[in-house]
Amino acid sequence: MSNHGASGCGRFDFIVVGAGVVGCAVARKLTLEGARVLVLEKATDILDGASKGNSALLHTGFDAPPGSIEQGCLADGYREFLSIRERLSLPLLACGALVVAWSNAEAAKLDAIVDTARANGVDDARIIDAAEVRRREPAIGDGVTGAVLVPGESVIDPWTTPYAYLLQAVLNGARVERGCELLRGEYDGVSWRLGTTRGDFEGACVVNCAGLYGDAVNRMLIGTPLFEIRPRKGEFVVFDKSAARLANAILLPVPSERTKGVVVCRTIFGNLLVGPTAVEQPSRDDASVDERVLEGLVRHGARILPALANHPVTATYAGLRPATEEKDYRLHVQPDPPYVSVGGIRSTGLSAALGIANLVAREVAGIVAGGDRPAAIEWPEMRSLSAYGERDWQRPGNGGIVCHCELVTRREIDDALDGLLPARSLGGLKRRTRATMGRCQGFYCSARLAQIAANRFDEPMATELSE
Ligand SMILES: Cc1cc2nc3c(=O)[nH]c(=O)nc-3n(C[C@H](O)[C@H](O)[C@H](O)COP(=O)(O)OP(=O)(O)OC[C@H]3O[C@@H](n4cnc5c(N)ncnc54)[C@H](O)[C@@H]3O)c2cc1C
Known part of the structure; x- marks a missing residue:
C-alpha cells in the first residue's frame, strides 16, 4: 500500500468522506470559505452511491416537517441553487408540481398540505379544482378531485449538478481521491490520521458524508454509529422521449407518512419517469430491479396518464435512500475530536445539498480555524445535457x-x-x-x-x- 497521502500533501483543514451529492456540496462550500479540503471516495468515480439513482426533483421543501433540519436545508439549498445555477450553466425545468387528489378523502387532505407549505415559506402553493388540473394536464386520467399546485417545484440534472459542485471545489484548490476507501482513523490530540486504500491522510476535522455507510464510518472513527442506516430502495421506469409531452407539471400523489409516493414527471433529458417505490431492505448495495415491481409502475403510470400505455419503456433503475430510524436528517457536530457527521439524507439530498453545506460551514466555524477566502472564486462552466436547451x-x-x-x-x-x-x-x-x-x-x-x-x-x- 502506498503511503503517498499524508507525506505527499501535508495536513488538510477538512477531510470529507464520500463524494455523493452531499460530500460534493460540502467540499465546495468549505473550499470557497478558504479551507484546505480533501475528499475521499471509495468508488472508482464520484456519485456512485445513493446519489446515482434519484428522481432529480428540485424540491422547495413545501411538504417537509416545519422546523426540521431537513426543511431548513431544503429552503436554503433551493434558494442557493437558483442563485448559482446560471453561473455554473446548470439546467432547470421550471415546470411546477401538482399534488393530485384522486378521491374525496384525498381532496380533504389538500388544505393541510397548503398549510404546511405556507408554514415552510412556500407561499405560492394553492389548491386548484379538477377542471383546472385537466386544463393544465390534458392527458391526465379520470377521477381527479383536485390538486395542490406548487409552482416552484422543478426538475434538474441529478449528476451534472453535484459534479459541478465538486469541480468548483477542485478548481479552487480541493483535492479528490477516488478509489480511496477509508479503513481506519485516529485522533492524536491535534490531527486526525486516516488510513485508506490509497495511503494515510492527515486533517484537522473529518466531515462524514458517507451516505449509506454513514453509521459505519461513525463507528469506525468515533466509536458509535449515532444512527442506524436502513436502506430504502426506490425503483423507476423511464419512458421513451415520445412520452414526455404527456405531462407538463410533476405529478405527485397525496403523500403518506413513509414516502412521498410514486411520481410521474419529465426528466431534464427529455424522458418521462415513473417512480420511485419505497421498500426497506438490509443490503446497502443491492440496487437491482424487480420485474413485477416495474410492471406495477408501468400500470400505475398508465392510470395517471392513460396514453402512457402506448409508449415504450427505455430504461429501468433503482436507487437506495440512506434512511435511518428517524425521519429527519441526522446532524452531529463535536469539537473534540473535531468531527461532523451528516447522515440520513434520505430522499431530498439533491435539493438540500447546498443548504446542508451552508449548515456544516456554520457549525464548524467555531471548531476549526478558517483560512482566508480566496480573492477570486473560479467557476467551471458545465455543458448542459438538457433536452430543453441547446446541446x-x-x-x-x-x-x-x-x-x-x-x-x-x-x-x-x-x-x-x-x-x-x-x-x-x-x-x-x-x-x-x-x-x-x-x-x-x-x-x-x-x-x-x-x-x-x-x-x-x-x-x-x-x-x-x-x-
Ligand atoms: C429513489 C430515490 C429518489 C430520490 N429522489 C430525490 C429527488 O427527487 N430530489 C432530491 O433532492 N433528492 C432525492 N433523493 C435523495 C438523494 O438522492 C439523496 O439524499 C442523496 O443522494 C444522498 O447523498 P449522500 O451524499 O448523502 O450519499 P451517497 O450518494 O451515498 O454518497 C456517499 C458516498 O460515500 C462513499 N463512501 C461510503 N463509505 C466510504 C468509505 N469508507 N470511504 C470512502 N468513501 C465512502 C460512497 O461510495 C458514496 O459515494 C432520492 C433518493 C432516492 C434513492
Whole structure:
C-alpha cells in the first residue's frame, strides 16, 4: 500500500468522506470559505452511491416537517441553487408540481398540505379544482378531485449538478481521491490520521458524508454509529422521449407518512419517469430491479396518464435512500475530536445539498480555524445535457455524434475523459454525458466508446458492460 497521502500533501483543514451529492456540496462550500479540503471516495468515480439513482426533483421543501433540519436545508439549498445555477450553466425545468387528489378523502387532505407549505415559506402553493388540473394536464386520467399546485417545484440534472459542485471545489484548490476507501482513523490530540486504500491522510476535522455507510464510518472513527442506516430502495421506469409531452407539471400523489409516493414527471433529458417505490431492505448495495415491481409502475403510470400505455419503456433503475430510524436528517457536530457527521439524507439530498453545506460551514466555524477566502472564486462552466436547451450537437466543431440515441458528441466524450475530474468508469462517463443511456442502451455506441475510452478507466469497459 502506498503511503503517498499524508507525506505527499501535508495536513488538510477538512477531510470529507464520500463524494455523493452531499460530500460534493460540502467540499465546495468549505473550499470557497478558504479551507484546505480533501475528499475521499471509495468508488472508482464520484456519485456512485445513493446519489446515482434519484428522481432529480428540485424540491422547495413545501411538504417537509416545519422546523426540521431537513426543511431548513431544503429552503436554503433551493434558494442557493437558483442563485448559482446560471453561473455554473446548470439546467432547470421550471415546470411546477401538482399534488393530485384522486378521491374525496384525498381532496380533504389538500388544505393541510397548503398549510404546511405556507408554514415552510412556500407561499405560492394553492389548491386548484379538477377542471383546472385537466386544463393544465390534458392527458391526465379520470377521477381527479383536485390538486395542490406548487409552482416552484422543478426538475434538474441529478449528476451534472453535484459534479459541478465538486469541480468548483477542485478548481479552487480541493483535492479528490477516488478509489480511496477509508479503513481506519485516529485522533492524536491535534490531527486526525486516516488510513485508506490509497495511503494515510492527515486533517484537522473529518466531515462524514458517507451516505449509506454513514453509521459505519461513525463507528469506525468515533466509536458509535449515532444512527442506524436502513436502506430504502426506490425503483423507476423511464419512458421513451415520445412520452414526455404527456405531462407538463410533476405529478405527485397525496403523500403518506413513509414516502412521498410514486411520481410521474419529465426528466431534464427529455424522458418521462415513473417512480420511485419505497421498500426497506438490509443490503446497502443491492440496487437491482424487480420485474413485477416495474410492471406495477408501468400500470400505475398508465392510470395517471392513460396514453402512457402506448409508449415504450427505455430504461429501468433503482436507487437506495440512506434512511435511518428517524425521519429527519441526522446532524452531529463535536469539537473534540473535531468531527461532523451528516447522515440520513434520505430522499431530498439533491435539493438540500447546498443548504446542508451552508449548515456544516456554520457549525464548524467555531471548531476549526478558517483560512482566508480566496480573492477570486473560479467557476467551471458545465455543458448542459438538457433536452430543453441547446446541446453540443447543435454547435460547430463537436467532432460528430457518438451516441445517437442521446445525441452525445465526440467533443462531450473527450471533455468527460479529460480535465480536472475525468470519468474513471463507464458509469462516470454515462453520468457526465448520457452516452449509452438512450433507447438502445449502448447497443450501437458501446464499441466506439470502448475504443475512445481505451485505457482511461480503472476497469476495462467490456467488464462493466457485462455486469
Ligand atoms: C429513489 C430515490 C429518489 C430520490 N429522489 C430525490 C429527488 O427527487 N430530489 C432530491 O433532492 N433528492 C432525492 N433523493 C435523495 C438523494 O438522492 C439523496 O439524499 C442523496 O443522494 C444522498 O447523498 P449522500 O451524499 O448523502 O450519499 P451517497 O450518494 O451515498 O454518497 C456517499 C458516498 O460515500 C462513499 N463512501 C461510503 N463509505 C466510504 C468509505 N469508507 N470511504 C470512502 N468513501 C465512502 C460512497 O461510495 C458514496 O459515494 C432520492 C433518493 C432516492 C434513492
